[in-house]
Amino acid sequence: MSKSKFKNPVVKWIDHRLPVFSFMDHELNHYPTPKNLNYFWNFGSLAGFALVTMIITGIVLSMNYTAHVDYAFDSVERIMRDVNHGWLIRYIHMNGASFFFIVVYIHIFRGLYYGSYKAPRELLWILGVLILLLMMATAFMGYVLPWGQMSFWGATVITNLFSAIPLVGESIVTWLWGGFSVDNSTLNRFFSLHFVLPFVIVGVVILHLVALHRFGSNNPIGIDVRGTQDTIPFSPYYTIKDLFGLSVFLSFFAAAVFFFPNFMGHPDNYIEANPMVTPAHIVPEWYFLPFYAILRAVPDKLGGVLFMFGAIVVLFILPWLDRSPVRSSQFRPIFKIFFWILFLDCILLGYLGAMPAEGIYVILSRIATAYYFFHFLILFPLLPYIEKTKPLPISISEPILGGGSTASAFAMREKK
Amino acid sequence: MSKNSKSKNNNEGKRDFLIISTYAMAGIGAASVAWPLIDQMNPAADTLALASTEVDLSSLEEGQAITVTWRGKPVFVRHRTPEEIKLAKEVSLDEMRHPETDEERVPNEKFIVLVGVCTHLGCVPLGQKSGDIKGQYGGWFCPCHGSHYDHSGRIRKGPAPTNLEVPSYKFLSDNIIKIG
Numbered sequence: 063m064s065k066s067k068f069k070n071p072v073v074k075w076i077d078h079r080l081p082v083f084s085f086m087d088h089e090l091n092h093y094p095t096p097k098n099l100n101y102f103w104n105f106g107s108l109a110g111f112a113l114v115t116m117i118i119t120g121i122v123l124s125m126n127y128t129a130h131v132d133y134a135f136d137s138v139e140r141i142m143r144d145v146n147h148g149w150l151i152r153y154i155h156m157n158g159a160s161f162f163f164i165v166v167y168i169h170i171f172r173g174l175y176y177g178s179y180k181a182p183r184e185l186l187w188i189l190g191v192l193i194l195l196l197m198m199a200t201a202f203m204g205y206v207l208p209w210g211q212m213s214f215w216g217a218t219v220i221t222n223l224f225s226a227i228p229l230v231g232e233s234i235v236t237w238l239w240g241g242f243s244v245d246n247s248t249l250n251r252f253f254s255l256h257f258v259l260p261f262v263i264v265g266v267v268i269l270h271l272v273a274l275h276r277f278g279s280n281n282p283i284g285i286d287v288r289g290t291q292d293t294i295p296f297s298p299y300y301t302i303k304d305l306f307g308l309s310v311f312l313s314f315f316a317a318a319v320f321f322f323p324n325f326m327g328h329p330d331n332y333i334e335a336n337p338m339v340t341p342a343h344i345v346p347e348w349y350f351l352p353f354y355a356i357l358r359a360v361p362d363k364l365g366g367v368l369f370m371f372g373a374i375v376v377l378f379i380l381p382w383l384d385r386s387p388v389r390s391s392q393f394r395p396i397f398k399i400f401f402w403i404l405f406l407d408c409i410l411l412g413y414l415g416a417m418p419a420e421g422i423y424v425i426l427s428r429i430a431t432a433y434y435f436f437h438f439l440i441l442f443p444l445l446p447y448i449e450k451t452k453p454l455p456i457s458i459s460e461p462i463l464g465g466g467s468t469a470s471a472f473a474m475r476e477k478k
Numbered sequence: 479m480s481k482n483s484k485s486k487n488n489n490e491g492k493r494d495f496l497i498i499s500t501y502a503m504a505g506i507g508a509a510s511v512a513w514p515l516i517d518q519m520n521p522a523a524d525t526l527a528l529a530s531t532e533v534d535l536s537s538l539e540e541g542q543a544i545t546v547t548w549r550g551k552p553v554f555v556r557h558r559t560p561e562e563i564k565l566a567k568e569v570s571l572d573e574m575r576h577p578e579t580d581e582e583r584v585p586n587e588k589f590i591v592l593v594g595v596c597t598h599l600g601c602v603p604l605g606q607k608s609g610d611i612k613g614q615y616g617g618w619f620c621p622c623h624g625s626h627y628d629h630s631g632r633i634r635k636g637p638a639p640t641n642l643e644v645p646s647y648k649f650l651s652d653n654i655i656k657i658g
Contacts, residue, residue, distance in 0.1 A: 125519065140524060
């Protein structure tokens, strides 16, 4: 069978010695995929597209960028004004970061809603959280490179988080800076790391895909695939669906790049870094705001840092926090309500992170932070003892085919 | 039966048209996305803005030479002596690899202006400073692979394929030239 798979003699010759074509045929063409995936399953491939876009535009930008405190800001302005199409490439990279996070956050909430982190996909989920962490580090260091006021003070505040560590905190911060403040050494190492980390992300993404293809995608009703009648080949069905989703995504992306390129940025970053003056109101990029709100909600330096990192750590252990055997929220009526509360809680935290740390905002930040940890640490483990889940369908085909005898017959046949 | 096969053929034609036009659109899209990424490596606007240089020759004595920078490359300006001018004009073009008369290359016979980059593989030839080796023909000598240039910057011996390039320049006054 495998002998006649490829007609092209060159492809056949190579594939016999190096089976890359068989591999691609197996993983991208025949790859059996649940037939009931909805559009929330588009966001993984969109994230991959965003990663590639960021790497390509980033390599191109680095050809025109100078990582030195005296030249960095001017070299970015030169990219905007003098380099051919430089404005376009930089705006794609700048907005690409935001869209990458939008897509990845939707991807994560999809996983939360449909229980995609549950056995046997725990490692798949953990690799995903690792990608999120790497993305955050990369995005943070990338934001420092234009060497504007927000770059400089963002770098100062975030690196100072490590000074909260008892005993060795100050030494660690000095080590991170390579000096006694954020300066040229800091900028140089951030540039180096900002360049290399995306390739580390690519490596983890490959592991993420290997783990995904081990058991295949989860699906909206969250039950296992029982046989070929529950799946369709990845190509052409999901390649076309992913391409359609990509074109919708690109419409929004292009609208942002061409019409609102600075909407998600901050005007203070168009002022060159000045170590003598802090801007009146500093905020991180929007995708860090919920975590920033948690940091500020805790009235203790070390405590704030621990809670902020804890907000990510709970994601790592989520597969063991959630004790319910039912994956999809469609069959968990109480969990479904709380899912949306968590979603709104994260939006609220994002809003509060952008507001000044005073008055009602501090109180709301504390309530929202408390809910976030309540949801993960108490609700996830305890809810399964209270909640009565709805009956699960026999197979993926059953709800589609109306639960008639055909679907049951399929299921019966598979059981034999 | 024949009607069926005919409609089948029509559908195949339609399908081919759709596939070809889809791939064509995708190709045009990919090319137009690739172009900005390629074109950014071409000279930027500020680089192009530095494309001309003015040189004051009033302090350049007979027999002296100066090197100026134009577009990041050295430009040789030499104030030639009457003997050098005579030699450059009288030599027979038959023995040259790249025959050009001195008049074609030097609008003002006193001053010769050349891009100081060997046409072989891009080294900067010697001959500008008084102590430099000037080669067998008294002009310039490239130390990298041994090309000899005469008083008009013409290749006379060695591997270089063509004469030293004459940049586009003009005299703004008797003593000031604008290169580029």
